[in-house]
Amino acid sequence: MYKKLFIPGPTHVREEILQAQAVPMIGHRSKEYSDLQAAVTPKLQQLLYTTQPVFLFTSSSTGAMEAAIRNCVGKKCLNTICGEFSRRWHEITKANGKECDVIEVPLGKAILPEMIDEKLATGEYDAVTVVHNETSTGVMNPIEEIAEVMKKYPDVMFLVDSVSSMAGVKIEFDRLGIDVLLAGVQKCFALPPGLTVCAVSHKALKKAETVPYRGLYFDFIDMYKFYEKNQTPATPAISLIQALNKQMDDILAEGLENRWARHKAMAKYVQDWARKYWALFSDERYLSLTVTNIVNTREVDIKALNDELGRRGAMISDGYGPLKGKCFRIAHMGDLTLDDLRWLTAQIEDILKLS
Numbered sequence: 001m002y003k004k005l006f007i008p009g010p011t012h013v014r015e016e017i018l019q020a021q022a023v024p025m026i027g028h029r030s031k032e033y034s035d036l037q038a039a040v041t042p043k044l045q046q047l048l049y050t051t052q053p054v055f056l057f058t059s060s061s062t063g064a065m066e067a068a069i070r071n072c073v074g075k076k077c078l079n080t081i082c083g084e085f086s087r088r089w090h091e092i093t094k095a096n097g098k099e100c101d102v103i104e105v106p107l108g109k110a111i112l113p114e115m116i117d118e119k120l121a122t123g124e125y126d127a128v129t130v131v132h133n134e135t136s137t138g139v140m141n142p143i144e145e146i147a148e149v150m151k152k153y154p155d156v157m158f159l160v161d162s163v164s165s166m167a168g169v170k171i172e173f174d175r176l177g178i179d180v181l182l183a184g185v186q187k188c189f190a191l192p193p194g195l196t197v198c199a200v201s202h203k204a205l206k207k208a209e210t211v212p213y214r215g216l217y218f219d220f221i222d223m224y225k226f227y228e229k230n231q232t233p234a235t236p237a238i239s240l241i242q243a244l245n246k247q248m249d250d251i252l253a254e255g256l257e258n259r260w261a262r263h264k265a266m267a268k269y270v271q272d273w274a275r276k277y278w279a280l281f282s283d284e285r286y287l288s289l290t291v292t293n294i295v296n297t298r299e300v301d302i303k304a305l306n307d308e309l310g311r312r313g314a315m316i317s318d319g320y321g322p323l324k325g326k327c328f329r330i331a332h333m334g335d336l337t338l339d340d341l342r343w344l345t346a347q348i349e350d351i352l353k354l355s
């Protein structure tokens with residue numbers, strides 16, 4: 001049976017978006033393709049409040065995370081860890097043979113600007129990785145405050161994973177001085193997986209010129225050469241880009257401010273519901289606007305709950321990694337609506353006879 005996805009990726013994809021992929025194939029070196037990329041790029045720049053390049057990577061988000069490390073770390077990277085996805089960036093840094101150190105906070109806590117400031121003051125680092133929204137714990141790191149600190153260190157690359165927040169939460173790339181900002185399209189963009197949107201600053205392009213062994217598939221310098229011709233170095237996921245182009249029209253038609261407001265309203269609704277019947281796992285000051293991590297205070301069988309939700313046409317997520325069984329997560333991102341969430345919570349109340 002069809003299940004509406006309330007999981008933090010892949011998210012629910014609307015029928016019109018699925019259909020937007022089903023158009024005749026075009027050659028990736030053709031004018032038709034360049035026209036497509038030329039059409040979608042300014043829409044992405046508008047979404048990210050930037051005039052700088054926005055690349056399209058045919059890979060999931062992890063590929064672009066690796067690209068950021070390979071292109072932007074020459075000396076030593078500071079990896080900030082507040083859960084499983086921010087930890088992935090540390091694993092990637094090590095796997096690419098780059099020097100690195102870690103700031104780690106307990107699950108449910110946020111990375112704070114002063115922690116980064118203290119480390120960067122040593123002058124040892126030329127890059128920092130930060131996850132904006134830690135999908136595994138439901139924490140949203142204070143990116144604005146972190147950006148303020150980063151302004152003190154203009155030579156340090158500011159690398160941000162916004163996989164589960166881009167297109168759901170306002171992130172002003174240029175104003176915040178971010179150098180790499182990436183997100184796979186299967187989360188707040190509400191598209192099928194396989195493509196990653198990646199804004200790259202001119203400063204990051206300059207930096208990449210100084211970093212040897214950037215790899216081949218996602219070499220920023222090569223990407224930029226093709227980007228200027230509205231192309232990509234290798235064959236891109238053309239069908240997904242067709243869908244992205246349609247989705248960007250829909251996102252801009254909704255209105256960016258309306259989209260941010262809808263995500264805030266959905267987050268508030270789920271957080272209030274969680275406080276009423278359960279408890280929130282993460283620091284109240286840094287709750288995510290796109291996914292809520294709820295403590296399983298009633299010790300229900302999450303799998304059984306999800307099985308019954310499945311029969312009713314919905315799916316939620318178990319806790320991630322060490323939080324499996326102890327928590328469950330409801331995503332409220334992409335094209336979901338407040339009505340969808342009201343329906344979902346009513347189903348859960350009914351199944352578990354909550355009162």
Ligand SMILES: *Cc1c(COP(=O)(O)O)cnc(C)c1O
Nearest residue numbers: 060061062085133135163164184
């Ligand atoms: C989902 C997710 C990833 C991994 O994305 P893939 O597209 O599966 O590579 C990375 N970071 C965050 C914050 C995520 O939510």
